[in-house]
Amino acid sequence: MIYDTIVIGGGIAGLQAAIQLSRSLHKVLVIDKKSGRSILARKYRNILGYPEGVSGVELRIQGEKMAKRFGATFIQDEATFCEQNQEHIFCVTTREHKETFMAKTLLIATGITDPLPDIPGLVECLGESIYICPDCDGYEVYKKRTVVIGSVKQALQMAQELKYYTQDIMVINHSLTSLDKDDQIKAKEWGESYRDDEIVSIEQQNGYLSSIALRSGEEIAVERGFWLLLEHM
Numbered sequence: 001m002i003y004d005t006i007v008i009g010g011g012i013a014g015l016q017a018a019i020q021l022s023r024s025l026h027k028v029l030v031i032d033k034k035s036g037r038s039i040l041a042r043k044y045r046n047i048l049g050y051p052e053g054v055s056g057v058e059l060r061i062q063g064e065k066m067a068k069r070f071g072a073t074f075i076q077d078e079a080t081f082c083e084q085n086q087e088h089i090f091c092v093t094t095r096e097h098k099e100t101f102m103a104k105t106l107l108i109a110t111g112i113t114d115p116l117p118d119i120p121g122l123v124e125c126l127g128e129s130i131y132i133c134p135d136c137d138g139y140e141v142y143k144k145r146t147v148v149i150g151s152v153k154q155a156l157q158m159a160q161e162l163k164y165y166t167q168d169i170m171v172i173n174h175s176l177t178s179l180d181k182d183d184q185i186k187a188k189e190w191g192e193s194y195r196d197d198e199i200v201s202i203e204q205q206n207g208y209l210s211s212i213a214l215r216s217g218e219e220i221a222v223e224r225g226f227w228l229l230l231e232h233m
Helices: 012-023 056-069 134-141 152-162 181-193
Strands: 002-008 028-032 073-076 079-084 090-094 101-108 146-150 169-173 199-205 208-214 219-221 224-227
Touching: 002 012, 002 090, 012 028, 012 056, 012 101, 028 056, 028 101, 056 073, 134 152, 134 224, 146 152, 152 169, 152 181, 169 181, 208 224
Parallel strands: 002 028, 002 101, 028 073, 146 169, 146 224
Antiparallel strands: 079 090, 090 101, 199 208, 208 219
């Protein structure tokens, strides 16, 4: 069978594309390995129609149901190779299926899979009280005790942006990145609200952050956090 379109990735973007293409009477196959940032997001609070928030998992479940209703086909697998044959048909190989999937067009919607450090409590808080994008979730830290964790340059920059919402911010150079002269000046400006230290555990209750423990032994009480998910962390 030759599909009109193969969509690689079944996150929010891939699902929206599958819905629209299927509604346009195209034969659509979605190849999705059931991972990505939306799987981790416990609650999106800035999406139209969900004033109380909605999890990424729920959005994906509903999106897949809707796409299937219009005729889209789904397989859970990982696309590993793609090439065009002499007829300019895309031929996609997956990790688990022996057959090759073919389509006239290909849409890549693989999104982002974050390299999460193995820190107790982190996954439970993601999307509930620890966030990634200040544009999406800056409002959630309004007038709250907030920690910004990550590589020093990016963390200092994000912390400065978040001052729009709260003045009560702690910056932690979790990756222990070396500070250049400019970083040293900026870090010094934060004074007691800056640490060069690693997070070893996160205390939380039902996804809501209460404190973080540093390798030095210090514990810091916080209400909200932003985590810069960088590969070298």
